Amino acid sequence: MADLATDVLVVGSGAGGAITAAALARAGRTVTVVEEGPWVPADAMEPFSLEEMVAKYRHRGPAGALGNPAIAYVEGRCVGGSTEINSGLYHRLPEYLAAEWRSTYAIEEFSPEALGGYADRVEAELSVAPLPGAPPPSSAALERGATKLGWRNVDFARVFSYDAQGRGTKQTMSRTMIPRAVASGATVIPECRVVRLLRRGDRIVGARCRRTHPGGGVERLTIKAEHVFVCGGAIHSPALLQRSGIWRNIGNGLKMHPTIKIAARFPHPVDHGDVPTHRITEFSPFVAIGGSISRKGDVALALADTGAPFADALADWENISVYYAAIRSDGSGRVAALRGVRSPLVTYSLSEGDMSRLARGLVHLGELLLAAGATELHPSVAGGTIVRRPEELGSWWDQVTRARATIMTVHLTSSVRMGENRARTGADSFGRVWGYSNLRVNDASLIPDAPGVNPQAAIMALATRNCDHFLAGS
């Protein structure tokens, strides 16, 4: 068994972990980052390809939150975490939510102005920019449909840098903050799973890990640390705390943005290599409408959901793009570590209101796509009507049921909520886990509720803020 010692141990290297590692290493702290997944070179794989899914996704693809209905979700598991596999969309936390959460959860230093300052710093550090030039056809369709219907829409910025020719490069954590952390002296250990944290009284003294070497050999590793930041995401941060015997308000209150989809067929070819950047904000924050990746495999999956024959449509896949309606759920879920099992049990319960919002979102999305010129809409609903005219959309209201709808999500939050209201939170206003003086969470788990927008910007701003607080106090 090998032993290492470090000042700060950061568990996980995604949006929270990488920002934490870079901030603390730059401040002169000795930082060690452990990441369960591999370190995949940034340009080694085609974005959104099956090869990328196998290499960078946890479980090589979707996992499921059990419930009625079960909800598929995906997470990154590689150096850089989910920033390596997401669309890079960037949206600041809506100010009214910050104000609401500050009051509900008694969160200190959580004013919209304070958070705005941290967001400014994140945006200056990472390149956050809108797509230059005209939008591609899949994104233009959203803008066109919204304009015809008079709905509000936005071309979202992304964490991308663009060259003079307009070619974009996603500024993932493995391209940006991880190299910056390493340049400031941090050590990154990939393929190293933290089995559990080692407790002594109200302190964490280290972590017991299993490191897999390139040849396949597995080594037990104990890392002693003065401070530990757990940044494994909304599923795996609470699971690690629970495996370490820390359960109070940990893992309950999981939130997500449940999503329902439509494969839309157009009379012209659409693009398939990237995600549309336009979003419809007319029904925000409860329903958001946007576009998904639409490679041939994704189109095939979306077409298959109705259960109707789809060979004709699939043959025309280059004219098809996949779109979604995502809701801000008032249901909630739970993460529970199971003894002797690597993966936690994840459950989620959609409320009746959620089911109604999903149906509403699907119908609005259908209206939009028909207004944009789509000729055929395939909803992700078993037995769902394949719609060609606006008057057919009404049939979907009764078809979106728990037994028939295919629901998935890519946004998971709120499993270790922060705030001074101890009855409702697992960590204080700056991520310090209640009952432990040197244990912090610094990722999506802290966000007290589903933000209704891509949570990446909120995670990064919070992580920056919490690092400042840690450095000021230690």
Next chain:
Amino acid sequence: MLWFEREVVGALTESPDQPLRSSVEAFVDGYLRDMPEHLRAGVAGESVLLGTYVAALRRTGRIPAGDAAALTTLVDKWETSRIGVLRSYAKVMKSMVLLAENELAPAGGA
């Protein structure tokens, strides 16, 4: 991958191209192996039960042995079953095969 899962993947893969069929099977095999353990246990349990059921159907002559189309029809039926876990089983197997077959096929193929 259990024997019945291999049979289901083979039945659901449409392409006659043997290298592609092998790649699809390898992808689904890897996906099943990497599933969260509790989900994998559920899928494996269903595979044993459903495999036994299909074997019984074949023994009694209700579906012909080795008929991939008949097995595909059964999986389609499970996908619309009133039993949630049966629906999920069919959905997982069909989705993974469909995704892999369409993503792994050479451009212009499948």
